[in-house]
Amino acid sequence: MSGLDVQLGPLALKNPLVAVSGTFGFGFDYEPILPPDLFGAVIVKGTSLVPWPGNPPPRLMETPAGMLNAIGLENPGVDVFLRDYLPLLRERGVMVIANVVGRTMSEYVAVSERLSDADGIAALELNISCPNVKAGGMAFGTSVRDSEALVARVRQVTSLPILVKLSPNVSDIGAIARAVEAAGADVISLINTVLGMAIDVHKRAPILGNVFGGLSGPAIRPIALRCIWQVYQSVSLPILGMGGVSDSEDVLAFMMAGASAVGIGTALFADPYAPRKILEALPGDRDRLTEGRWPIGWAHPKGGCR
Amino acid sequence: MLAGSLQFDQYEGVLLRNTPDGDSFRLDIEVKSDAFWPKAGQFLQVKINPNALDPLLHRPLSVSDFDAKAGILTLRIRPVGRGTRHLVTRNPGSRIGFFGPLGEGFPLEQAGSSPWIIAGGIGAAPMVFLARALAERGIRVRTLVGAARAADLVAVEALKRFSQDVVIWTEDASAGSQGVVTAGLAQIDEMQDERPSVLYACGPVGMLKTLEATVLDTIPVFASLEAHMACGVGACLGCAVGVRTPGGAPNYARVCREGPVFPLREVVLS
Numbered sequence: 001m002s003g004l005d006v007q008l009g010p011l012a013l014k015n016p017l018v019a020v021s022g023t024f025g026f027g028f029d030y031e032p033i034l035p036p037d038l039f040g041a042v043i044v045k046g047t048s049l050v051p052w053p054g055n056p057p058p059r060l061m062e063t064p065a066g067m068l069n070a071i072g073l074e075n076p077g078v079d080v081f082l083r084d085y086l087p088l089l090r091e092r093g094v095m096v097i098a099n100v101v102g103r104t105m106s107e108y109v110a111v112s113e114r115l116s117d118a119d120g121i122a123a124l125e126l127n128i129s130c131p132n133v134k135a136g137g138m139a140f141g142t143s144v145r146d147s148e149a150l151v152a153r154v155r156q157v158t159s160l161p162i163l164v165k166l167s168p169n170v171s172d173i174g175a176i177a178r179a180v181e182a183a184g185a186d187v188i189s190l191i192n193t194v195l196g197m198a199i200d201v202h203k204r205a206p207i208l209g210n211v212f213g214g215l216s217g218p219a220i221r222p223i224a225l226r227c228i229w230q231v232y233q234s235v236s237l238p239i240l241g242m243g244g245v246s247d248s249e250d251v252l253a254f255m256m257a258g259a260s261a262v263g264i265g266t267a268l269f270a271d272p273y274a275p276r277k278i279l280e281a282l283p284g285d286r287d288r289l290t291e292g293r294w295p296i297g298w299a300h301p302k303g304g305c306r
Numbered sequence: 307m308l309a310g311s312l313q314f315d316q317y318e319g320v321l322l323r324n325t326p327d328g329d330s331f332r333l334d335i336e337v338k339s340d341a342f343w344p345k346a347g348q349f350l351q352v353k354i355n356p357n358a359l360d361p362l363l364h365r366p367l368s369v370s371d372f373d374a375k376a377g378i379l380t381l382r383i384r385p386v387g388r389g390t391r392h393l394v395t396r397n398p399g400s401r402i403g404f405f406g407p408l409g410e411g412f413p414l415e416q417a418g419s420s421p422w423i424i425a426g427g428i429g430a431a432p433m434v435f436l437a438r439a440l441a442e443r444g445i446r447v448r449t450l451v452g453a454a455r456a457a458d459l460v461a462v463e464a465l466k467r468f469s470q471d472v473v474i475w476t477e478d479a480s481a482g483s484q485g486v487v488t489a490g491l492a493q494i495d496e497m498q499d500e501r502p503s504v505l506y507a508c509g510p511v512g513m514l515k516t517l518e519a520t521v522l523d524t525i526p527v528f529a530s531l532e533a534h535m536a537c538g539v540g541a542c543l544g545c546a547v548g549v550r551t552p553g554g555a556p557n558y559a560r561v562c563r564e565g566p567v568f569p570l571r572e573v574v575l576s
């Protein structure tokens with residue numbers, strides 16, 4: 001797959017397709033049909049300082065062209081990730097981006113420090129936008145001040161590139177983007193899931209164990225495009241765009257909105273072969289639609305902020 | 307949870323026959339591939355409409371039977387919602403896409419000398435393949451099946467083919483004995499030689515809870531559980547079931563990966 005390489009800020013990806021956090025485990029669950037080295041980069045499951053058990057079931061609910069999840073960031077903790085998974089990913093030459101979560105700012109800092117000491121991690125993605133945990137997560141990502149403070153503190157303890165993952169569940173996503181840019185972020189990734197819920201009419205009660213969940217999949221694609229567009233207009237940082245991407249035209253559309261690379265998550269559940277199909281179709285679609293070039297920001301009117 | 311333990315692939319089968327079976331449907335599907343080699347208790351992620359984004363997710367369905375010589379996969383499907391209703395209305399000749407086989411199957415090596423199968427409703431689906439696998443190992447199995455009424459009973463003929471005997475329970479006494487299927491275990495404490503060495507169970511949560519309350523102290527029970535699934539391969543952590551921990555702290559296993567079959571005493575039914 002040559003000629004698909006793309007630059008995401010400081011990261012040189014062999015192709016623009018990134019496995020997003022939480023839908024691809026630690027890289028090996030789809031191994032028989034989707035090896036982790038297929039992707040330009042793999043973002044592993046959100047990882048905390050100590051193991052988190054996650055939320056009580058049910059954790060999933062299908063919705064029209066999408067799904068709600070309330071996993072609650074179940075993960076075995078940073079030490080297990082470093083010991084059991086990172087060496088395997090390194091062996092395979094995967095560009096690994098670690099997704100960092102915490103309940104407090106010091107936890108984010110401590111996890112980031114542990115990850116920065118390890119060999120084989122290309123970048124950190126600070127998840128300040130998970131809607132499924134009671135403390136931390138989205139609580140940071142919806143406040144301009146907290147987002148800025150958190151990124152600034154992690155910036156002090158790592159020389160790795162920092163991606164900051166933003167929530168669409170805010171009134172002014174541009175303001176958050178500007179704050180994390182000022183604090184030293186290298187890349188903005190978005191969107192995390194959209195807060196939603198489902199009700200069982202027979203039981204007259206919420207379906208998810210956590211009441212609320214995060215909506216993902218094709219249903220949120222227009223929201224993702226809008227958020228990427230707004231962030232592209234607000235800051236000069238490169239963008240990793242995600243949210244409902246399902247085919248190669250989606251990849252080009254996300255780039256036109258401002259993304260330098262594009263993540264795929266929920267679409268794997270609908271079609272585990274989607275990433276292969278996208279990578280096969282991209283060169284042709286790029287020739288056909290954008291003269292063989294990556295159309296980053298092309299949908300913006302000339303004289304937009306960049 | 308580490309790499310290397312998975313062997314699945316994507317397949318497309320051709321529907322040969324779609325036959326009503328109790329309150330469900332039996333779909334016989336030709337799968338032309340030497341690589342497809344499911345084990346009893348494993349499941350498949352079946353695509354509902356390959357050309358649409360809605361419904362988005364696959365549906366987990368057990369391998370109800372697999373005739374390796376003929377290359378015929380049997381699914382038994384109870385239409386309960388959009389996806390299953392769509393599948394049971396397919397006509398012979400149509401293509402059915404799926405990936406699998408997935409999950410850990412029934413532990414056959416733990417069968418002992420006199421295993422029993424206990425199935426409620428569509429829970430009989432995976433038990434046909436289990437009974438076949440036990441029979442092929444020369445192990446004789448007693449099978450207990452239950453449903454609300456005779457017309458709802460699933461897979462009885464197939465189970466009879468592979469079991470030493472089949473005991474039927476219906477709530478309205480329209481076939482077999484009157485009662486729920488677990489009633490067949492009431493006298494288990496008084497049984498001597500006839501006592502099951504192990505119980506393989508699949509059915510509604512209520513049935514599993516009854517087993518938990520009645521026989522768990524005396525007989526090992528392996529139960530096939532259900533959960534809503536997204537990936538089916540262990541990547542999303544969506545199919546969690548609670549597992550018992552010494553201090554009672556919350557901990558979860560993945561029904562799609564560590565399961566769907568679990569030792570009943572290790573899980574917390576919800």
Ligand SMILES: Cc1cc2nc3c(=O)[nH]c(=O)nc-3n(C[C@H](O)[C@H](O)[C@H](O)COP(=O)(O)OP(=O)(O)OC[C@H]3O[C@@H](n4cnc5c(N)ncnc54)[C@H](O)[C@@H]3O)c2cc1C
Binds near residue numbers: 370384
């Ligand atoms: C490992 C496994 C093996 C299974 N094997 C079989 C089988 O052999 N035959 C069979 O008929 N069914 C089987 N099921 C259940 C089957 O997956 C669900 O009935 C199906 O997914 C429902 O999809 P739907 O679109 O028809 O229903 P929906 O419209 O999605 O929902 C209808 C109802 O079914 C419930 N439901 C939805 N998904 C699931 C699910 N995954 N598990 C339990 N309840 C669900 C919903 O809450 C709702 O009440 C199995 C489930 C699992 C997890």
Ligand SMILES: Cc1cc2nc3c(=O)[nH]c(=O)nc-3n(C[C@H](O)[C@H](O)[C@H](O)COP(=O)(O)O)c2cc1C
Binds near residue numbers: 045244
């Ligand atoms: C089951 C599931 C688990 C997720 N877990 C995480 C996570 O641990 N960390 C994170 O930053 N985002 C997580 N996400 C959000 C995704 O990374 C992504 O931002 C979102 O789903 C939108 O992309 P998609 O529509 O392509 O899935 C999760 C999403 C899903 C569906």
Ligand code: FES
Binds near residue numbers: 540
């Ligand atoms: S369904 Fe995704 S982990 Fe089980």
